Amino acid sequence: MKFNQDFIDKLKTAKSVVFFTGAGISAESGVPTFRGKEGLWKKFKPQELANFDAFIRNPDLVWEWYQYRRKIVEEANPNPGHLAIVEMGKYFEDVSVITQNVDDLHNRAGSKNVYELHGNIERNYCIDCEAIYNTNELEVTGKAPRCKKCGGLIRPDIVWFGEPIPQSIFSAAELKAKNSDICFVVGTTAIIYPAASIPRLAKEDGAYLVEINIEPTEISHWVDYSLIGKSGEILPEILAEIRSFH
Numbered sequence: 001m002k003f004n005q006d007f008i009d010k011l012k013t014a015k016s017v018v019f020f021t022g023a024g025i026s027a028e029s030g031v032p033t034f035r036g037k038e039g040l041w042k043k044f045k046p047q048e049l050a051n052f053d054a055f056i057r058n059p060d061l062v063w064e065w066y067q068y069r070r071k072i073v074e075e076a077n078p079n080p081g082h083l084a085i086v087e088m089g090k091y092f093e094d095v096s097v098i099t100q101n102v103d104d105l106h107n108r109a110g111s112k113n114v115y116e117l118h119g120n121i122e123r124n125y126c127i128d129c130e131a132i133y134n135t136n137e138l139e140v141t142g143k144a145p146r147c148k149k150c151g152g153l154i155r156p157d158i159v160w161f162g163e164p165i166p167q168s169i170f171s172a173a174e175l176k177a178k179n180s181d182i183c184f185v186v187g188t189t190a191i192i193y194p195a196a197s198i199p200r201l202a203k204e205d206g207a208y209l210v211e212i213n214i215e216p217t218e219i220s221h222w223v224d225y226s227l228i229g230k231s232g233e234i235l236p237e238i239l240a241e242i243r244s245f246h
């Protein structure tokens with residue numbers, strides 16, 4: 001793939017790089033996105049599942065939906081896109097991943113500075129005493145598990161609609177974005193707030209914005225460079241470009 005010269009120049013001078021990722025980066029690992037043709041929201045209604053009231057109304061249904069998604073995630077592997085991001089970490093002073101994904105694939109790929117804005121499907125906590133449980137600690141019963149300490153309902157450690165992103169994580173991610181020289185926006189429709197404000201913050205503070213997506217999105221008209229294609233193919237090509245001048 002031929003990249004334009006100002007992007008190549010940026011790659012040569014950048015010190016701090018941020019990858020802001022969404023469900024699209026995991027699509028080639030076989031994890032369904034939310035709003036695509038095969039998207040999760042085509043089959044299920046987020047308002048019926050991905051929010052606290054739905055969970056309280058029907059904890060077993062919501063828990064089972066997350067078990068279904070965990071199974072997909074656990075059978076998935078990081079793809080060349082996740083792995084290229086890890087490798088690129090060797091060529092810049094500071095590389096961070098700010099992800100909206102809950103699939104743990106950046107961690108499993110080996111990325112170090114990962115900011116999980118929407119939580120992680122492998123982590124759970126008690127809604128009463130907030131005791132934390134990893135999924136593999138919980139027995140599979142087809143029903144929402146109960147806390148061993150207080151008997152409270154256990155929920156996925158995921159930010160649902162109407163819930164705030166943990167402030168400490170969001171503030172740290174904002175700072176990384178503001179201080180970045182290049183902010184890659186990879187595989188996201190960039191419509192879910194406040195997460196979707198990250199690329200805008202980066203750009204306002206001088207970052208060079210590069211979008212990687214299989215189709216244009218709502219932000220394509222204001223990024224500096226829009227690369228249309230699969231992230232699992234484009235990210236390794238960017239890595240090869242970097243290696244060509246190191």
Ligand code: BV8
Nearest residue numbers: 022023024033034035100161162163187188189192193231
């Ligand atoms: C908040 C659940 C307030 C977890 C998700 C009314 C009431 C309350 C809030 C609101 C409201 N109206 C609006 C809001 C704000 C709301 C929001 O933004 N709504 C939208 C619809 C406008 N936000 C919230 O509710 C947030 N909380 O506002 O709280 C508050 C504040 C303080 C104190 C108290 C309360 C919480 C938002 C988080 C919600 N959680 N999911 C789960 O089950 O996973 S959202 C869901 O969307 C996922 O978490 C996902 O991370 C997120 C973003 O989706 P994407 O990652 O972009 O995925 P998508 O499918 O959309 O796009 C995939 C892209 O990849 C596409 O562009 C596609 O082209 C591309 N692609 C596909 N294949 C590839 C590819 N690209 C490259 N290569 C490929 N191979």
Ligand code: ZN
Nearest residue numbers: 126129147150
């Ligand atoms: Zn408890």
